[in-house]
Amino acid sequence: MDAKLDAASRTVSRTEPLDWDAAYRELLPKVYRYFCYKVGEGQLAEDLTATTFEKAWGRRRRYRHNLGGFSTWVFTIARNVGIDFFRTAKETAPTDTAQLSDEATLSAEAQIAAKDDFQHLAALLRTLGERERELLALRYGGGLTQREIADLTDLTPTNVGVILHRTVKHLREVWEDTDER
């Protein structure tokens, strides 16, 4: 999380609007990485990122400076965009979702074989549970602190820390194990 951005957004008044260009430049890579952790790199991550920003910018007058940092507000919208996407995918095309999952697995195997670190990690992320992957996406994709993640997820900061620690430890073991093969 960029402390300067949030500090600026908290102190800005309604008559002194946020620098939207600066906010965009700061948050775009973070939101994009968040979705990369959720759905992998590519067109889908771009689409979900675009949807998030269009919603956030369209509703920017609803942002209340006294209720939290601007980036936290944007990530609230990003999480809802992700939830809507996965819910729609399940409701409208369950077979497609299953197929997508199979394709992802096949793709992951190919990626692991290629020994590409990024693709390797993307494949490992797909093996995680929904909550673990969400927390990793917020921490390592979005760059949020444990406290900010706790605010977004209704978990305590301690719970966030414990889950992240266990998840990273697990990923690290699998990562090294597959590297040795």
Add this chain to the structure above:
Amino acid sequence: MNDDFLMRYQPTPRPEFAKALASRLRKQMRRQALGRSIGAALAVVVLTLSTLIALPQTRAAVLHFIREVGGMGFIECAWDECVEIDASLRAQEGQGQEMSSASLDLAELRAAYPAIDAFLPTWIPEGFQPYDGQVHISWTGENVTAGIIWATSTWPDTGIPYIGFSVWTHEGPLMAIPGTLEETTVDGHTAVIFEHHAGAAYDEPVLTLNWRQNGLHYSLAWPSDRIPREQVLQMAASFPEDDQLPVPPGLLVDLVSQIPSEQE
């Protein structure tokens, strides 16, 4: 926590994607800014009158404010005559009332409230359509303003014309800014046309046509050098009369109650 392998995973968005999205967001902001400037200009007129001028004791305070600070005057137009009065856009700031606003999907509104068509014209100039499919609503207490913007398909990139429409619930007299005021009629109803500017970002003269119909105030605003006045007057005359399509007087207030909480 040995998370170096995660810290290395930092994919970046493609530059062409980032540039295209930034462009879309800027256009979106420009459209909203213009929509708000039109709506706010009209709503401020409404709120100023309905909350300040209508009450004798408040009116006295406003007049005092004007004398002390100076500001813009208004024309108060009853059904058949206009009388200049003192008032000011700044008076609303002095009153400290806060205006809330939201946007609702026009198609969804029509499905939920078929009577919404009573607020819409049956004729619009060729090539115009609701530019974002949204109804922009602002309100303070019981005073509600609903607005739609019609535009050609290439607006706002090319500055091609738009027509902003507002309807509001206040029961006071017609309002206008003096100096460029003209009196006219809309399908037999007394109406006023006045000129103002839509805002710093779109600093071009805008004409506003205000009239009262069906127990409500109607207003159309358009860039005066881009759309013939006759077309807007024809559009104004096409709004249904209440004997053709009854207008539920509480509909606009009902709409506000349907607006979800502002916070995500």
